Amino acid sequence: MRMLEDKIRAEGRALNADVLLVDSFLNHQIDVQLMKAIGEAFASHFMGKGITRIVTVESSGIAPAAMTALAMGLPLVVLKKQTSRIMNGDVVQTTVQSFTKGTRYELTLKRQFVCPDDRILLIDDFLASGEAAMGVHALLTSLNAQLAGIGIVIEKSFQPGRQRLETLGCDVYSLARVKRMDAGTIEFLDEA
Ligand code: 5GP
Numbered sequence: 411m412r413m414l415e416d417k418i419r420a421e422g423r424a425l426n427a428d429v430l431l432v433d434s435f436l437n438h439q440i441d442v443q444l445m446k447a448i449g450e451a452f453a454s455h456f457m458g459k460g461i462t463r464i465v466t467v468e469s470s471g472i473a474p475a476a477m478t479a480l481a482m483g484l485p486l487v488v489l490k491k492q493t494s495r496i497m498n499g500d501v502v503q504t505t506v507q508s509f510t511k512g513t514r515y516e517l518t519l520k521r522q523f524v525c526p527d528d529r530i531l532l533i534d535d536f537l538a539s540g541e542a543a544m545g546v547h548a549l550l551t552s553l554n555a556q557l558a559g560i561g562i563v564i565e566k567s568f569q570p571g572r573q574r575l576e577t578l579g580c581d582v583y584s585l586a587r588v589k590r591m592d593a594g595t596i597e598f599l600d601e602a
Pocket of ligand 1: 541
């Protein structure tokens with residue numbers, strides 16, 4: 411997506427070869443016009459594929475996921491990052507390793523917000539190692555729902571996330587694919 415790649419080139423900052431900062435439009439301040447365009451881009455890719463519900467993981471996935479849900483006319487569910495396990499039957503949880511913080515959290519979903527047989531589209535801000543998305547897949551599977559598609563705003567294609575997610579057999583669609591980066595340089599794989 412050209413508009414997104416231009417924004418990353420103009421305002422993104424590679425902290426090192428592994429972590430990209432996009433605080434000025436995605437992770438801290440939010441460019442809502444860009445988010446609207448992102449939501450429409452995901453909607454045009456995933457429309458007609460039988461999606462019944464959108465999910466994301468708090469907090470940076472919420473803006474692009476909300477715009478996608480709006481564009482597709484679908485409900486949105488935000489999975490929580492809890493620090494400890496909740497001991498009641500209302501929720502399902504799985505442990506996920508945070509890429510940026512290096513800590514672990516309990517990815518948490520209330521059963522009531524997903525129906526068996528739902529075909530779910532996961533929207534997230536970044537794809538790195540694929541840990542968060544694998545956790546979402548595990549939770550949905552435990553509720554007999556299907557992860558039918560994954561929409562990623564920024565994929566770091568040099569990290570193993572995409573390869574892991576492709577083994578799940580679902581459609582992984584990224585709007586910007588970073589081939590390599592370092593302080594001062596960001597190169598894209600191709601234009602999505
Ligand atoms: P994964 O679970 O694929 O390893 O990492 C995905 C999550 O880690 C994303 O939801 C995002 O919050 C965070 N993340 C991964 N890489 C980056 C990065 O380069 N920059 C920022 N700002 N967040 C990242």
